[in-house]
Amino acid sequence: MDASSHYVTKLNKPSFLKVMIDDDFSTRLRIPPTFVKKYGKKIPKKAKIEACDGKLWEVEVQKVGGIFSFGEGWGNFVQETKVEFEDLLRFKLLADSSKFKVKIYGKTCCEKELPSEHVHGNVKEKQDQRKRSWVDEVDDDDDEECARRKNCELEKDRDFEEDDVMETDSDSFDDKTGVLEQRRWKERTKAEDEQIKFNSQYPFFQVKLTSSYVNGGYLHIPKNFRKHMMKMRKKEQKVKFQMCNEFCTMGLHFINEDLMREIRISQGWSLFVKKYDLKMADLCIFEMITSDDDDDEVIFIVHVHRWDGGKSEFVKIY
DNA sequence: ACTCGCGTCTTCAGACTCCC
DNA sequence: GGGAGTCTGAAGACGCGAGT
Numbered sequence: 020m021d022a023s024s025h026y027v028t029k030l031n032k033p034s035f036l037k038v039m040i041d042d043d044f045s046t047r048l049r050i051p052p053t054f055v056k057k058y059g060k061k062i063p064k065k066a067k068i069e070a071c072d073g074k075l076w077e078v079e080v081q082k083v084g085g086i087f088s089f090g091e092g093w094g095n096f097v098q099e100t101k102v103e104f105e106d107l108l109r110f111k112l113l114a115d116s117s118k119f120k121v122k123i124y125g126k127t128c129c130e131k132e133l134p135s136e137h138v139h140g141n142v143k144e145k146q147d148q149r150k151r152s153w154v155d156e157v158d159d160d161d162d163e164e165c166a167r168r169k170n171c172e173l174e175k176d177r178d179f180e181e182d183d184v185m186e187t188d189s190d191s192f193d194d195k196t197g198v199l200e201q202r203r204w205k206e207r208t209k210a211e212d213e214q215i216k217f218n219s220q221y222p223f224f225q226v227k228l229t230s231s232y233v234n235g236g237y238l239h240i241p242k243n244f245r246k247h248m249m250k251m252r253k254k255e256q257k258v259k260f261q262m263c264n265e266f267c268t269m270g271l272h273f274i275n276e277d278l279m280r281e282i283r284i285s286q287g288w289s290l291f292v293k294k295y296d297l298k299m300a301d302l303c304i305f306e307m308i309t310s311d312d313d314d315d316e317v318i319f320i321v322h323v324h325r326w327d328g329g330k331s332e333f334v335k336i337y
Numbered sequence: 338a339c340t341c342g343c344g345t346c347t348t349c350a351g352a353c354t355c356c357c
Numbered sequence: 358g359g360g361a362g363t364c365t366g367a368a369g370a371c372g373c374g375a376g377t
Contacts, residue, residue, distance in 0.1 A: 232344095237367080239343065289366065 033058050034111035039104055045097045048089040050080075055087045058112060062087065067118035068096055068110075072133055075118070100133055217322070223306040233292055238284040258284070260291060260305075262321045262337050267291050295337060301325050302333055 035054045041047075055062070066089065068076045076099070078092035089096075100123060102108065107124040125131045217223065224240070232238050260267045269287040297303070304322040324333035 283368090 033061075034109060037108050037110065039102060039106045039108065044102075044104065046090075046094050048093055050087040050089070059087065061112060061116040063116065069118050069120050070100060070133055071120075071122060074133075101131075106131065217304050219306050221306050221308045223304055225302060225304050228297060228301045228303060233297060238288050240284065259318045260287075260321050261318055262291075262295060262323075266318075267294070295323065297323065298325070301336075 033054065035051050037048060037051070041049065050062070062080055064080055066078050066080050068078055068089075070076075076092055076096040078089045078096065081088050081090040096102070102123060103125070109122045109124070110119040111121075112119055123131045123133075217225065226232070226238060258269050260269055267287055267290070269284045269291070291297075302324040304324070306320040306322070308318050308320060321337065322335065323337040325336050
């Protein structure tokens with residue numbers, strides 16, 4: 020999930036997500052403004068944070084420049100739970116507003132195990148059982164697979180906590196009407212229907228194949244990826260797709276070139292579709308890398324996932 | 338009402354096949 | 358071998374729906 024995305028739904032047990040990307044995450048944690056706006060009255064000046072093992076930390080809620088943050092005491096929590104940069108934390112405000120329950124997810128997208136001194140008794144056993152249910156099967160190096168599993172895990176969470184989830188965080192967020200929040204929620208749920216978790220150091224985009232893409236001989240480059248294609252405009256307008264260690268050359272078609280209204284992959288695409296027997300509703304991920312030999316040459320590594328009705332999930336086929 | 342993104346339809350050009 | 362007809366892929370135009 021993007022650290023800057025938001026979503027809102029009906030609420031009775033509000034919660035928010037926070038990714039540890041601020042420089043001062045170890046000493047201070049900003050509470051999302053929209054959360055404060057809606058539930059600020061419920062947040063005590065001295066909040067309690069409860070980890071999954073039941074251990075409690077008391078933190079002071081400070082207001083600096085109109086922004087609410089966890090201040091005094093937050094550092095202890097970070098230190099003792101070994102929260103690291105880029106970890107994702109989920110806070111749920113309990114019904115009596117006495118404390119926040121927190122879950123910690125690491126960069127690998129898996130829920131983190133708390134340091135052993137904080138895990139005890141049945142709680143640890145439950146944690147171990149839960150982890151064994153899927154973590155044992157995960158290769159640590161396989162972030163993509165891990166991410167997919169985490170996605171499923173979060174999906175399960177939503178099954179029984181769907182009404183709880185309020186928003187993920189962005190400190191710059193300032194939606195006065197709530198309309199934006201609703202739209203983002205819609206976008207998010209829609210995206211989850213059609214996308215899978217994928218992490219890469221390279222820019223990438225996901226496309227769900229439609230009948231036009233399968234039969235029409237072209238593929239749209241999504242708008243949010245076009246900035247990465249700008250430099251292609253003045254070049255020979257060819258890119259390479261790599262799949263199964265084979266390369267296919269594709270032509271780019273810039274429609275209404277001056278306005279950059281649309282970019283399609285055209286020449287070679289239909290051949291590619293036939294060669295790999297791509298079908299409607301297949302989910303393709305295009306990872307854009309630059310050739311080692313030639314900085315100007317652009318190669319897309321293509322990953323294809325197909326919906327498996329039996330497993331109710333996308334299964335990687337290429 | 339306007340803009341933008343995306344999907345579909347139409348047109349065109351090149352490749353291929355068949356027949357004389 | 359050359360011309361006519363057909364097929365296929367690429368490119369342009371258009372329409373619809375969602376968002377502003």
